[in-house]
Amino acid sequence: MKKDAPFTDLRLELMIGNLLRWGVALAAAVVLAGGILYLIQHGAEHADYHDFHGPNGQSNSVSGVLHEAATLHSRGIIQLGLLLLVLTPIARVILSAIGFIMERDWMYLTMTLIVLTVLLYSLMRIP
Amino acid sequence: MNILLLTLLIWLGSALAGFLGALTGLGGGVVLVPLLTLAFGIDIHYAMGASLISVIATSSGAAAAYVREGYSNIRIGMFLEIATTLGAVLGAYLTAKLPTGAIGAIFGLVLIYSAWVSGTAQPETGPPSGPDPLGVSLKMNGSYPGVDGPRAYQVTRVPAGFSLMFGAGTLSGLLGIGSGAMKVVAMDQIMKIPFKVSTTTSNFMIGVTAAASAGIYFNRGYIDPGLAMPVMLGVLLGSLLGARVLVRVRTRVLRWVFGAVLLALGLQMIFHALTGRL
Numbered sequence: 001m002k003k004d005a006p007f008t009d010l011r012l013e014l015m016i017g018n019l020l021r022w023g024v025a026l027a028a029a030v031v032l033a034g035g036i037l038y039l040i041q042h043g044a045e046h047a048d049y050h051d052f053h054g055p056n057g058q059s060n061s062v063s064g065v066l067h068e069a070a071t072l073h074s075r076g077i078i079q080l081g082l083l084l085l086v087l088t089p090i091a092r093v094i095l096s097a098i099g100f101i102m103e104r105d106w107m108y109l110t111m112t113l114i115v116l117t118v119l120l121y122s123l124m125r126i127p
Numbered sequence: 128m129n130i131l132l133l134t135l136l137i138w139l140g141s142a143l144a145g146f147l148g149a150l151t152g153l154g155g156g157v158v159l160v161p162l163l164t165l166a167f168g169i170d171i172h173y174a175m176g177a178s179l180i181s182v183i184a185t186s187s188g189a190a191a192a193y194v195r196e197g198y199s200n201i202r203i204g205m206f207l208e209i210a211t212t213l214g215a216v217l218g219a220y221l222t223a224k225l226p227t228g229a230i231g232a233i234f235g236l237v238l239i240y241s242a243w244v245s246g247t248a249q250p251e252t253g254p255p256s257g258p259d260p261l262g263v264s265l266k267m268n269g270s271y272p273g274v275d276g277p278r279a280y281q282v283t284r285v286p287a288g289f290s291l292m293f294g295a296g297t298l299s300g301l302l303g304i305g306s307g308a309m310k311v312v313a314m315d316q317i318m319k320i321p322f323k324v325s326t327t328t329s330n331f332m333i334g335v336t337a338a339a340s341a342g343i344y345f346n347r348g349y350i351d352p353g354l355a356m357p358v359m360l361g362v363l364l365g366s367l368l369g370a371r372v373l374v375r376v377r378t379r380v381l382r383w384v385f386g387a388v389l390l391a392l393g394l395q396m397i398f399h400a401l402t403g404r405l
Contacts, residue, residue, distance in 0.1 A: 008223070009396040013201055016322075028184070028363060035356040042353075043131030052174045054346030059200065078352035082180055085359070086341045089334040096205060111163075111205050111324040118212040122219070122342035 011073030012099035016092050027081045034069075034077030041074055062126055090119050134357045141361025145185060148362075149369025153387045154333070155341060155362045156182045156242050156304040160234060161392040171227055171234075171405055175303030176349030178338050181362035182305040186334030188363055189370060199327040200269050203282065203320065204352035207292045208332050211310070212339035214296025219340035222301050223347060232398030234302050238393030244308045245267040262318075271324050276303065280321050286323065288318040300340035303349070305333040 048081050065083060068076020100109040139156070140162050148155030156178045163174035190199075223231060258281035265285070270277040281348060282288075291313035294304045307329050314325035344350050399405050 010197070013197075013199065017190055017199075018191045024187045024363070028360060029355050031359055035350070038353060038356065039131050039134060043129065043134075045130050047128055047130045047133040047353075049167070049173050049351065049354055050365045052170040052172045053348065055346065075352045078356050082352065082355055082359070083345075083349060085180065085183055085187070086338050086345075089183060089338040092163075092187075092361060093208075096201065096401040108202060108205060108379055111209060115205065115212055118209075118216060118367065119335070119339055122212075122216055122339050125346040 001108055012096070012102075015099075016095055019091055020088055023091060024085065027085035027088065030081030030084060031078050032081075034074050034079075034081060037072070038074035038078060052061070088114070090123070093119060130353065133167070134353070137163070137354070138357035138361040140166070141181065141358045142365035142368075144405065145181070145362035145365025147381075147385055148185070148367075149189075149366040150372070151245055151382050153241055153245055153385070153389075154182065154305045154307045155366060157238060157308075158392065159358065159362065160303065161238065161396050163354075163358075163391070163397055165230075165399065169357040171230060172347075172349045173354050174345050175222070176351060177303075177355040177358035179303040179341060179344055180350060180355045180359050182303070182337045183334050183341065184300075184359050184363045185366045186330055186337065188329055188367060190334070196272070198271050198323045198329070199331050200267070200320070200324055201331075202265070202269070203267050203314070203324075204266060204328045204331045205316075206267065207289060207314075208335050210289050210292035211296030211299065211332055211336040211363060214293040214298075215300035215336045215339035216343065218297040218300025218302075218306050219343035220300075221297070225301075227405050228400045228403060230405040231303070232397055234297075235393045235395075235397030235400060237298060237302065237304070237306075238389050238396060241308050242386040242389035242393060244312070244386075245382045245389060259283050259285045269324075271321060278321070280324065281319075283319045284317050288313045291317060296336050296339070299333075299336050300343075303340075303344070305337060307333055321354065353399075 008107055062083070065076055065079040069080040093112060095114040097109060097116065140348045141159060143323050144155040144162060148158065152257050159178045159181060160171065160174045163169040163177065204389045258268065261283035262285050268279065268281045292310065295309040295313060298304065298309065299306045310329040310332060311325050314320045314329060
């Protein structure tokens, strides 16, 4: 299969590389925008990371993050950028699955879907 | 210390960690957590969450360049990612069950191991012990661009490599690091994949592995946006700069220096863990 379709494999890898680069660039831009806003709003406050506060002190649900980002809360915008970043490798796996379908490589499609299932399972933990 | 000053200092420290991580090929994550906990007094859970985020950023950011060179093997990567992602989920769950001191002690041991990997010379790929039939049926054998055209390679000991990858994934989820050093050992030493193919494919896998524990880290509140922001932006900038100057520096001396730093951090991490100061 690999010998029959080297072009498809190579093209798939190039597409994946571009996807990752743009995904990271977008995520970094959103995090930077939120970060600048965060420092303007909270820069003078006292920093406290010495003790772990658990999951209660912040918005860690997708709907909460989207709501905070939509209302221009700085920490929500940063969280949105971080979520975009986490989604880039997941998008890569989805793109690989499409590539293996195009190459009709069912064995590797199965493997890709297993990896995707594990990733989605973890992602579903975000309430 | 106010948030503005702390953020700037963490950003600078993260940029340095990312720079050194890219030059030595070990990634920035492994020095980030001790930097944040020992130098800035940040709780290890927040440090691990920020580190995990930076690991995804550097992996995805560097992948574009690696892919163009044509070294990475997408099939080997996908097959082994089954092991690393399952391990990462297990590790992320374990990290909530273990006391902080135990996490710190394990982290110290990983640092000392990384110091050893950094200090020893680039591993030589010995003569292949014959292709693994499993590797053949999984269509893993490939070729990479050499000086005189494409060079073919064959993988060996697939089950052993797969098992070690599960361990690397567990460590990644447990500590919020990429565990790139262990991934390269599994591919280069065990499976006899050429070093360049191992390092680039490992970099590829690190992002997916880290994403597998990221959901659980988010859920537990390990990823604090105020802290993850300077760490992610700093490491990303540092690693991109590091990749640019990579060809111009003498990496051998640098690897020794980096190894010595890792060893010192590892010992300090274990000392702090044992005396309950983390």
